[in-house]
Amino acid sequence: MSILIDEKTKVIVQGITGRDGSFHAKQMKQYGTNVVAGISPGKGGQEIDGIPVYNSMQQAVKETSANTSIIFVPAKFATDAIYESADSGIKLIVTISEGIPIIDMIKITEYLERKNIHIIGPNSPGLISPGKSKVGILPAQIFKKGKIGLISRSGTLTYEIVDHITKSGLGESTCIGIGGDPIIGMNFIDCLKLFEKDQETEAVALIGEIGGNAEELTADFVKQNITKPVVGFIVGKTAPPGKRMGHAGAIISGGSGTASEKIAALEEAGISVANQPSEVATLLKSKL
Amino acid sequence: MKIHEYQAKKIFSKYNIPTPTEILCYTPQEVKQATLKFNENVIIKAQVQVGGRGKAGGVKLAKNPDEAEQFGTQILGMNIKGLTVEKVLVSEAIDIKSEYYVGITNDRNSKSIVFMVSSAGGIDIEEVAKTTPEKIYKLYVNPFDGGLFDFQARNLAFKIFDDIKIVRQVAKIIQNLYRCYIENDASLAEINPLVLDKKGNVLALDAKINFDDNALYRHPDIEKMREILPDEEKEMEAKSKGLSYIRLNGNIGCMVNGAGLAMATMDLVKLYGGEPANFLDIGGSSNPQKVIDAMNILLSDKNVKAVMINIFGGITRCDDVAKGLVEALNTLKVDIPIVIRLTGTNEEAAHNILKESKLILATSMAEAAQTAINLTKN
Numbered sequence A: 001m002s003i004l005i006d007e008k009t010k011v012i013v014q015g016i017t018g019r020d021g022s023f024h025a026k027q028m029k030q031y032g033t034n035v036v037a038g039i040s041p042g043k044g045g046q047e048i049d050g051i052p053v054y055n056s057m058q059q060a061v062k063e064t065s066a067n068t069s070i071i072f073v074p075a076k077f078a079t080d081a082i083y084e085s086a087d088s089g090i091k092l093i094v095t096i097s098e099g100i101p102i103i104d105m106i107k108i109t110e111y112l113e114r115k116n117i118h119i120i121g122p123n124s125p126g127l128i129s130p131g132k133s134k135v136g137i138l139p140a141q142i143f144k145k146g147k148i149g150l151i152s153r154s155g156t157l158t159y160e161i162v163d164h165i166t167k168s169g170l171g172e173s174t175c176i177g178i179g180g181d182p183i184i185g186m187n188f189i190d191c192l193k194l195f196e197k198d199q200e201t202e203a204v205a206l207i208g209e210i211g212g213n214a215e216e217l218t219a220d221f222v223k224q225n226i227t228k229p230v231v232g233f234i235v236g237k238t239a240p241p242g243k244r245m246g247h248a249g250a251i252i253s254g255g256s257g258t259a260s261e262k263i264a265a266l267e268e269a270g271i272s273v274a275n276q277p278s279e280v281a282t283l284l285k286s287k288l
Numbered sequence B: 001m002k003i004h005e006y007q008a009k010k011i012f013s014k015y016n017i018p019t020p021t022e023i024l025c026y027t028p029q030e031v032k033q034a035t036l037k038f039n040e041n042v043i044i045k046a047q048v049q050v051g052g053r054g055k056a057g058g059v060k061l062a063k064n065p066d067e068a069e070q071f072g073t074q075i076l077g078m079n080i081k082g083l084t085v086e087k088v089l090v091s092e093a094i095d096i097k098s099e100y101y102v103g104i105t106n107d108r109n110s111k112s113i114v115f116m117v118s119s120a121g122g123i124d125i126e127e128v129a130k131t132t133p134e135k136i137y138k139l140y141v142n143p144f145d146g147g148l149f150d151f152q153a154r155n156l157a158f159k160i161f162d163d164i165k166i167v168r169q170v171a172k173i174i175q176n177l178y179r180c181y182i183e184n185d186a187s188l189a190e191i192n193p194l195v196l197d198k199k200g201n202v203l204a205l206d207a208k209i210n211f212d213d214n215a216l217y218r219h220p221d222i223e224k225m226r227e228i229l230p231d232e233e234k235e236m237e238a239k240s241k242g243l244s245y246i247r248l249n250g251n252i253g254c255m256v257n258g259a260g261l262a263m264a265t266m267d268l269v270k271l272y273g274g275e276p277a278n279f280l281d282i283g284g285s286s287n288p289q290k291v292i293d294a295m296n297i298l299l300s301d302k303n304v305k306a307v308m309i310n311i312f313g314g315i316t317r318c319d320d321v322a323k324g325l326v327e328a329l330n331t332l333k334v335d336i337p338i339v340i341r342l343t344g345t346n347e348e349a350a351h352n353i354l355k356e357s358k359l360i361l362a363t364s365m366a367e368a369a370q371t372a373i374n375l376t377k378n
Helices: A019-031 A057-064 A075-086 A102-114 A156-167 A188-197 A214-225 A259-268 A277-287 B005-014 B028-038 B065-075 B125-131 B150-160 B164-183 B213-218 B230-240 B259-271 B288-299 B318-330 B347-355 B365-377
Strands: A010-014 A034-039 A051-054 A068-071 A092-095 A118-120 A126-129 A133-136 A145-152 A172-177 A203-209 A230-235 B022-025 B042-046 B059-062 B088-092 B096-107 B112-118 B136-141 B186-197 B202-204 B208-211 B244-247 B252-256 B278-281 B306-312 B338-343 B360-362
Touching (some): A019 A034, A019 A133, A057 A075, A068 A075, A092 A133, A102 B213, A145 A156, A156 A172, A156 A203, A156 A277, A156 B259, A172 A188, A188 A203, A188 A214, A277 B365, B005 B022, B005 B164, B005 B208, B022 B028, B028 B042, B028 B088, B059 B065, B065 B088, B096 B164, B112 B164, B136 B150, B252 B259, B252 B288, B259 B306, B288 B318, B306 B318, B318 B338, B338 B347, B347 B360, B360 B365
Parallel strands (some): A034 A051, A092 A118, A145 A172, A203 A230, B338 B360
Antiparallel strands (some): A126 A172, B042 B059, B042 B088
């Protein structure tokens, strides 16, 4: 097993004729992901690397029975792309696009929740269940099928940590980049619930950063509900308050959302917190 | 994005949120002239995009035009938390009966918009939230459902007022503030304090609106209000080049791909006893021009004594990145040591390219950080 995606996942790429969309559609397909269609209004009937292109999600889902979509369209059009995906019968929407307005995301998450549709992101690198499926932009070669579940608010930092986990011999069941924005779809807790039930996952790594209090809430949740070992890592200890550290969500505001508060909350919940990226793998090993 | 109080009040008046009569002034003479128009006591308020200006002496009550001019001289040019006061707002003095707080912001956890009202107005609301959270009433609303219903606005007003005449005024202000928030893609809209004057009128004595940077593309009128603060000049310059940069006080310049890894790099420098000079995320591409731009920004900080480049190759090939880096660095005159850690696809080929250059190669983040720190000590 793994969570959210596996070899049965059928993926549609929204924005497949764009630079990133076409590149990553090809990468995903090469990895073995079942990419069944791409969307680009006005370009229906074409093919990109053997992937049929459709004008609308509705048509593509009808023809291919896809259950997952990945969105590469620019932020200005991403809101519409998400609604289109939601109305087509898709069950999991992975949003790579960065820069979607916050109020749009507030409305979207409400709408999707009512329709019981999962959304990952926005501003996410996507997710991968090594050896089964990749729905995202993560570099496949650093992953190896294994027993660690990983949830992260970041992209390249995740790769750095995964590289150590793989080299340590542990490997990963599923790795999810939940996105660096303030309002996101699936959060740490949503993913942890799935990892707790997943037989393949034996321990979970949480990669957090400054801003908001998701890590604090997660710490509390882990203490009450999670039986598997959990290891944490938080970045932004040196970040000055009031400054947006790249990610829209990574900002210390009104004195809250600091790294030290998050680390304290995680440790208080019995979660070991790494001091540097390489230590995440070491801590995970010591727990198994 | 932040704006000044006077700008926020202009937006408020578009939404029929009552504010005192005010005049924006740039010189002490203008302050005097403005005071003559009011024919009564005036308040002179420094316009700076930072909290705590009252405590810093940036808000004064003047009883006559001469006194107003004197205060104008004092406040204009004053330094408040590193910012120079260039404008003041001259406002009619309101006979205040009581002060309240009304604010709207986004709530990450409930994924909704949260209203906050409190009778503890006029003071630091973050402090109230920490010490006496029971004094703040909250209401969560999702705009997907067609906004804020009148009964919700009224009930919020009833939390802080009993008199129905006043409740009606406040409910209207809350509704208008909500419209202002949604229509302008704000990330914070705050009236602190909202005051009840001795005549029974409610008005916004202060105004604060922050905007969602992601949504500015659909609000060109708001983008025009942007005032770049001195410490933000480099950040804006970087942004225009597709880079994300924030200057700190250390001496180790950091250049990293990805925001999370950039923060992790800074933290690591600190962990090994060094001080990072900046946050700098060059994003995903290996475009040589981006590296040149990034290096120029790093080197504009004269405190920087060594540079640490940390790139996790990911999908882009490391040898391409290495070629770009060497090409970029050849066009620049750099006389400080540069330590580089580059990993990912085609790592070995990349290292062979870099061996020929002046760059100091490290195989891990930790090694790169330690090497850079040692070099600043020599």
